[in-house]
Amino acid sequence: MIANLVKKDFLLVKKTTVAFLGISVLVPLLATILMRDAAQDKRTELFIFLYMVILVEVMFVQAVATEEEKSPRATALLCAAPYSRKSYVIAKYICYLIFYGTCIAIYSIIAAIYPGLGFLNITEVLTVFLVGTILYGVYIPVAIKYGITKARLVFATAILLVSLGPTLIAKVFNSNIDFVLSLMRNISSLNIPIILGVAGVGVFLVSMIISFGIFEKKEL
Amino acid sequence: MDNILEVNGLTKRYPAFSLDEVSFSLPEGCITGFIGANGAGKTTTIRSLLNLAHKDAGTIKIFGLDAEKHEKEIKDRIGIVMDGSYFYNDLSMKDMKNIIAPAYSKWSDTDYRTYMEKFDLDPKQKISTFSSGMKMKYALVLALSHQAELLIMDEPTSGLDPLVRSQFLEMVTDYMKCGGKGVFFSTHITSDLDKVADMLILIDGGKIIFQQSKDDLLDKFRIVKGNTDLLNNQSIKLIKSLKVSPFGFTGITEYVSKVKKEMPKVLLERATIEEIMLAYIGGDNIDC
Numbered sequence: 001m002i003a004n005l006v007k008k009d010f011l012l013v014k015k016t017t018v019a020f021l022g023i024s025v026l027v028p029l030l031a032t033i034l035m036r037d038a039a040q041d042k043r044t045e046l047f048i049f050l051y052m053v054i055l056v057e058v059m060f061v062q063a064v065a066t067e068e069e070k071s072p073r074a075t076a077l078l079c080a081a082p083y084s085r086k087s088y089v090i091a092k093y094i095c096y097l098i099f100y101g102t103c104i105a106i107y108s109i110i111a112a113i114y115p116g117l118g119f120l121n122i123t124e125v126l127t128v129f130l131v132g133t134i135l136y137g138v139y140i141p142v143a144i145k146y147g148i149t150k151a152r153l154v155f156a157t158a159i160l161l162v163s164l165g166p167t168l169i170a171k172v173f174n175s176n177i178d179f180v181l182s183l184m185r186n187i188s189s190l191n192i193p194i195i196l197g198v199a200g201v202g203v204f205l206v207s208m209i210i211s212f213g214i215f216e217k218k219e220l
Numbered sequence: 221m222d223n224i225l226e227v228n229g230l231t232k233r234y235p236a237f238s239l240d241e242v243s244f245s246l247p248e249g250c251i252t253g254f255i256g257a258n259g260a261g262k263t264t265t266i267r268s269l270l271n272l273a274h275k276d277a278g279t280i281k282i283f284g285l286d287a288e289k290h291e292k293e294i295k296d297r298i299g300i301v302m303d304g305s306y307f308y309n310d311l312s313m314k315d316m317k318n319i320i321a322p323a324y325s326k327w328s329d330t331d332y333r334t335y336m337e338k339f340d341l342d343p344k345q346k347i348s349t350f351s352s353g354m355k356m357k358y359a360l361v362l363a364l365s366h367q368a369e370l371l372i373m374d375e376p377t378s379g380l381d382p383l384v385r386s387q388f389l390e391m392v393t394d395y396m397k398c399g400g401k402g403v404f405f406s407t408h409i410t411s412d413l414d415k416v417a418d419m420l421i422l423i424d425g426g427k428i429i430f431q432q433s434k435d436d437l438l439d440k441f442r443i444v445k446g447n448t449d450l451l452n453n454q455s456i457k458l459i460k461s462l463k464v465s466p467f468g469f470t471g472i473t474e475y476v477s478k479v480k481k482e483m484p485k486v487l488l489e490r491a492t493i494e495e496i497m498l499a500y501i502g503g504d505n506i507d508c
Contacts, residue, residue, distance in 0.1 A: 001322060001323060004318070004319055004322040004323070005319075007318070007319070008308075008319045011311060011315050011318075011319070012308060012310070012311070067308065067310060068308075070308075070309055070310065071305070071306075071307060071308045071309050071310075073302070073305050073306045074306055074307060074308045076267075076272050076302070076306060077300070077302060077306040077307065077320075078319070078320075078323075079270075079271075079272060080270045080272060080295065080300045080302070081295060081300070081320055081323040081324070082292045082295040082296045082323045082324060082325075083323050084291075084292060217274065219267075219272070219273050219274065220267070220272040220273075
């Protein structure tokens, strides 16, 4: 049943799927070129992948939200059918996981083909998962509680940050990158992914539970 | 006769409107018309039945089961017809069906195709290109394709032309002939109910005014017409919605025998559901 609600979100934005794929391919390629000067000899994959995930996430969620906004009562029809409110919320979070997984796959394929782009390690994958989940985990409960218009502010902030460009992001992190890297080296290499993974899953689950509560009380 | 739906003391408060201890029941095997003016509380009641709006108090039992505790099981056995704005407009009918159908355990693609052909609907067509009549037909197709035992419809005929309304009502009566256990049908177009309803429930200002069999109600009420000189302090109390003009008076009464006794020369005619409804919800006597 949840799978059908996940499929619903993809059906709503099927026209823009090509655009998502195009963006997810272009972002790592363009970012590699733009960030080359900003972070010489440093691993820029983390920022490139972060940039890619946030942009694709923002685009997908906004596209779904726009379609749902056009038919605001359709959610009521779904909940009048034997779909539970909980399954509606879970589907939203599964969509995020699917997009995140797709981003990893696309990035890895590009990294295998394009020599200027390195492969992601597990720490980078989980760092971006944590950041992306925080963004998505704030957006979804806000969107359910206050509506899409107000929730757009969450993404507007994210877009603002992303729009500063890879160069600026790299510059911001550049001054502290050695500290960050040394900190990471000091913590056991096994512990960092575990901490990031647990934090990411924790944020994901907490956000989902909050969304359950909000959507359960919502009048449709 | 068992009740397929029982509502007791349903209360739902909004800042500007409340459902006030609404109680009624739907006997099995009946088409029940839920009538009332716009804003009377019909849609709020239906949304509460479906748990789309959360009630503040009261109990709802459908098929003898508590609607909150057995929500999924109950919804699996109900067909819902809302107005056309409840669809994703940019999807095709096929896509919309693919979203809705898996939710129902008894969904029948054969029934779906049969009804689509019967209503002359093309599954590939985008919902946004539909007329309101087509959207309503499509909503009925979805509601009828999973062997629903109860149909709940919120203003289904509103905005439809007479031909589509007639087809729609025909489908509803066919549904009952083919084993449907009940239809709960909210409308303010009472002429639809003249044709199909067995039972009528009137709601006004969030309160149930009456629940009665249509035939009993139509037998009970009469339109009264006569000369104004027939009106006196006693007879005027027997008439609702009294309108007096220089040419005579007209009104509606439920005390037919008393009126005949009091005013033997008046003309008595059979009332329509709309006239009875107006007598209850707009029944103040008026001098023209």
